[in-house]
Amino acid sequence: MNPLIKAARYRSRDSAHRLIALSLSYERAPLLARGFGLEHLRELLVLLARPLLRQGASLAYGGRLQERNDNFTFDLLRLVSAEQDEAAEREKSGDADDVLPIGRLFNYSAWPHYLRITPALEARWINSCRIIRIDQAMAGIAPDQCIPDGDFDPDRDVAHAPRRVPLNSAICLSAMRRMAMDGLALTSPDVARTESVPPVSVRIVLGGRMSGFSGFLPGIFEEVLLTLERGIPLYLLGGFGGAAEVVARALLAPPGTPLPETLHAGWQFKNAPALEALRRMQGMQPLPYGALDTETGLARLGTAIENARGRLPQALATGLDDIETRELMETRDMRLAAALVHKGLEKKGFVMLAA
Amino acid sequence: MSSLIPELYVLWHPRCEPGDALATRIHGWLRPGNGLGPQVFYRSLPAPEAPPGGLPPPLPGESRPLSAVQAPPPGSNLQVVILLIDAFMIAAPTWRHWIGQLAREQGAAARVCLPVALDTTAYNGPVALHALNFLRPAGVPASGTAQPWADEVVETVSRSLLKQLTETLCDLLLRPDDAPPGAGPGPTLDLARPKVKIFLSHAKKDGTVPARRIRDYIYSQTQLAAFYDENDIPYGSSFSRVLEGNVSGPTQSAALIAVRSAEYARRPWCRREFSLFRRPLPMPAAGRMAEHWLLNPTLVVDALAGGVHTPGIPELGNTAAIRWSEDIPAQEEQIVTTVLRDVLLAAFHRAVGQTVPDAPNHVVLNWLPDPTSLLHIPRIRQAGAGLHVYYPGRGLTGLELDTLTDYFPEVEFFSFDRMNP
Numbered sequence: 191m192n193p194l195i196k197a198a199r200y201r202s203r204d205s206a207h208r209l210i211a212l213s214l215s216y217e218r219a220p221l222l223a224r225g226f227g228l229e230h231l232r233e234l235l236v237l238l239a240r241p242l243l244r245q246g247a248s249l250a251y252g253g254r255l256q257e258r259n260d261n262f263t264f265d266l267l268r269l270v271s272a273e274q275d276e277a278a279e280r281e282k283s284g285d286a287d288d289v290l291p292i293g294r295l296f297n298y299s300a301w302p303h304y305l306r307i308t309p310a311l312e313a314r315w316i317n318s319c320r321i322i323r324i325d326q327a328m329a330g331i332a333p334d335q336c337i338p339d340g341d342f343d344p345d346r347d348v349a350h351a352p353r354r355v356p357l358n359s360a361i362c363l364s365a366m367r368r369m370a371m372d373g374l375a376l377t378s379p380d381v382a383r384t385e386s387v388p389p390v391s392v393r394i395v396l397g398g399r400m401s402g403f404s405g406f407l408p409g410i411f412e413e414v415l416l417t418l419e420r421g422i423p424l425y426l427l428g429g430f431g432g433a434a435e436v437v438a439r440a441l442l443a444p445p446g447t448p449l450p451e452t453l454h455a456g457w458q459f460k461n462a463p464a465l466e467a468l469r470r471m472q473g474m475q476p477l478p479y480g481a482l483d484t485e486t487g488l489a490r491l492g493t494a495i496e497n498a499r500g501r502l503p504q505a506l507a508t509g510l511d512d513i514e515t516r517e518l519m520e521t522r523d524m525r526l527a528a529a530l531v532h533k534g535l536e537k538k539g540f541v542m543l544a545a
Numbered sequence: 546m547s548s549l550i551p552e553l554y555v556l557w558h559p560r561c562e563p564g565d566a567l568a569t570r571i572h573g574w575l576r577p578g579n580g581l582g583p584q585v586f587y588r589s590l591p592a593p594e595a596p597p598g599g600l601p602p603p604l605p606g607e608s609r610p611l612s613a614v615q616a617p618p619p620g621s622n623l624q625v626v627i628l629l630i631d632a633f634m635i636a637a638p639t640w641r642h643w644i645g646q647l648a649r650e651q652g653a654a655a656r657v658c659l660p661v662a663l664d665t666t667a668y669n670g671p672v673a674l675h676a677l678n679f680l681r682p683a684g685v686p687a688s689g690t691a692q693p694w695a696d697e698v699v700e701t702v703s704r705s706l707l708k709q710l711t712e713t714l715c716d717l718l719l720r721p722d723d724a725p726p727g728a729g730p731g732p733t734l735d736l737a738r739p740k741v742k743i744f745l746s747h748a749k750k751d752g753t754v755p756a757r758r759i760r761d762y763i764y765s766q767t768q769l770a771a772f773y774d775e776n777d778i779p780y781g782s783s784f785s786r787v788l789e790g791n792v793s794g795p796t797q798s799a800a801l802i803a804v805r806s807a808e809y810a811r812r813p814w815c816r817r818e819f820s821l822f823r824r825p826l827p828m829p830a831a832g833r834m835a836e837h838w839l840l841n842p843t844l845v846v847d848a849l850a851g852g853v854h855t856p857g858i859p860e861l862g863n864t865a866a867i868r869w870s871e872d873i874p875a876q877e878e879q880i881v882t883t884v885l886r887d888v889l890l891a892a893f894h895r896a897v898g899q900t901v902p903d904a905p906n907h908v909v910l911n912w913l914p915d916p917t918s919l920l921h922i923p924r925i926r927q928a929g930a931g932l933h934v935y936y937p938g939r940g941l942t943g944l945e946l947d948t949l950t951d952y953f954p955e956v957e958f959f960s961f962d963r964m965n966p
Binding site: 218219220222223224225226227228229230233236237244276277279431522523525 | 576580584586587591592
């Protein structure tokens with residue numbers, strides 16, 4: 191065998207330059223009630239992400255750069271970094287022709303959360319991760335409504351923050367989710383070349399907060415909505431609780447079935463007190479174009495769900511058949527869920543030989 | 546040897562504060578390297594469909610008539626249920642009933658319950674548990690489980706628990722399939738079975754301290770046997786035959802610990818012991834077309850003094866190493882428990898390997914392949930195009946695959962998870 195193709199048989203170039211969005215979060219209670227812990231989610235993350243990275247796909251993840259159990263940013267960074275190190279070693283050993291560039295992590299961070307990211311932290315991971323800051327101007331907030339970064343210390347007691355912080359923060363979060371879906375071009379002063387960040391090609395969703403979330407609606411709801419509206423493959427692992435389960439159950443219901451109350455704005459306003467405050471502030475400051483407020487976002491999600499019901503494989507573009515798509519959305523077996531995601535991705539052209 | 550493929554379930558009452566930490570340790574210990582071992586699941590909080598104060602999701606194959614959700618069919622042929630028993634579990638009628646039923650019930654999969662005593666009330670459990678031998682981890686505080694344990698307490702208790710659990714699981718998985726049935730259906734732990742034996746390979750010229758300490762630990766603190774050539778070869782018997790019987794062929798020890806001192810590489814007997822032990826053994830064909838090969842685990846205890854030079858030896862292959870240090874307390878326990886865990890994983894991978902589809906171009910291994918061990922397998926050494934080699938786990942790194950492809954260009958390597966992700 192030609193040595194230049196030796197390990198290439200375990201690889202495919204099909205997924206190079208694609209961006210796979212991961213919407214995964216850990217919440218102890220819903221996961222443990224289904225028989226799993228943080229360790230299982232970490233295993234699942236590696237099981238899903240590693241083969242994609244090895245085939246050149248990049249990952250998009252919106253978690254914060256903080257070592258906490260409820261987000262996996264550092265798990266992903268360590269994985270990307272290890273895979274890059276290994277690819278570099280192989281290149282050095284003369285196998286450059288069959289080494290695909292390893293994908294990297296695009297970490298989206300909306301104002302004001304990125305204010306906590308220090309240059310030292312960013313520099314440490316610079317080769318594995320591109321941090322994309324969505325600031326207030328990018329989110330379309332009028333200059334006179336923007337809060338100068340120096341006026342706000344995100345580590346300080348929120349009570350001392352300017353009043354508009356929650357609203358501007360929610361607007362930026364909404365913009366971040368939209369921009370991640372559509373891709374964006376980044377410029378740097380005095381640099382001629384524009385850096386382009388690819389749009390999301392596939393979204394994989396598990397868990398997600400139903401309470402205590404930032405923004406106008408639970409993040410998973412907004413991400414699912416944007417993914418469904420764009421017809422991008424959506425792998426919804428609904429058997430593990432959280433917002434993903436709420437959406438999955440709603441999608442699995444027959445057409446015409448009333449939506450669960452958690453998908454109605456009234457329930458959200460009643461159960462998430464921060465939303466009511468946001469609504470009051472919205473009255474004083476109209477939202478920028480494209481930003482989704484709670485009512486609009488949930489209404490559009492309801493429509494998208496209704497349109498998808500009864501034709502899930504097509505609407506979710508899973509590459510799986512109807513039975514498999516439903517199984518993926520209901521199963522509480524993580525290995526089965528991962529296998530179905532892999533199968534769907536294979537059918538979509540993401541060959542998974544390097545699993 | 547057994548063909549059981551276990552799934553483990555760790556059960557603890559939601560108010561048992563150290564339950565999460567102990568379950569996490571069990572998971573991490575039995576699934577090293579990101580999921581190399583058996584599946585471990587948890588049962589603690591009520592299932593989403595359960596009434597308040599209700600039970601966690603049923604175990605696969607469990608009958609629970611009042612449950613809104615039916616249990617899925619068993620995904621394995623052995624359920625090992627680890628019950629972290631404390632006062633909360635004993636006092637809660639729902640839990641008490643459940644664990645009693647789990648111990649009594651014979652479902653579609655064989656089930657073994659391993660009760661763990663986290664306080665003195667643990668022995669007041671349902672009658673079905675009375676006959677079982679409890680795991681009794683050392684270091685459990687008298688204050689019980691109502692408050693979180695300090696990190697050092699969790700560490701002490703977990704270490705002791707993992708040691709006992711590893712030995713118990715080895716007893717289960719190393720049991721031959723044709724062993725006579727015990728008192729009840731399914732696997733039992735009370736069979737008279739030869740002790741699991743660990744071979745201690747060492748160069749006496751460098752002194753015997755680490756090897757002796759490991760041997761003494763095995764005899765005084767475990768239910769294992771050690772082969773230690775200083776006093777395990779009967780007078781008048783053939784030295785080489787006894788040694789070889791312990792490191793090769795069907796009577797070989799379950800694992801080998803090599804105490805690598807400065808002289809180890811220069812002692813012909815040491816190298817021979819190690820080399821023979823690292824020679825894979827073919828499994829009987831039993832009507833199969835695929836070849837199945839076994840390799841029992843090895844562990845190197847690096848006992849080189851600082852600054853000492855010693856030659857390298859290729860026989861070591863990809864064997865893992867632990868540095869010996871007089872400063873580490875209970876290091877013998879760490880070494881023996883680690884090698885025993887590897888024995889357990891080797892047995893598990895052997896059983897999983899039997900589920901690889903049977904085909905004449907398939908070779909199935911129970912270890913992570915390296916060139917040194919693969920060169921002993923004629924079929925691989927002389928491979929033509931289209932030979933598939935299956936190995937445990939979730940895939941080697943690209944670097945490792947490249948090295949193997951350099952040696953065996955016609956062979957394609959597949960991890961077990963590729964077959965059954």
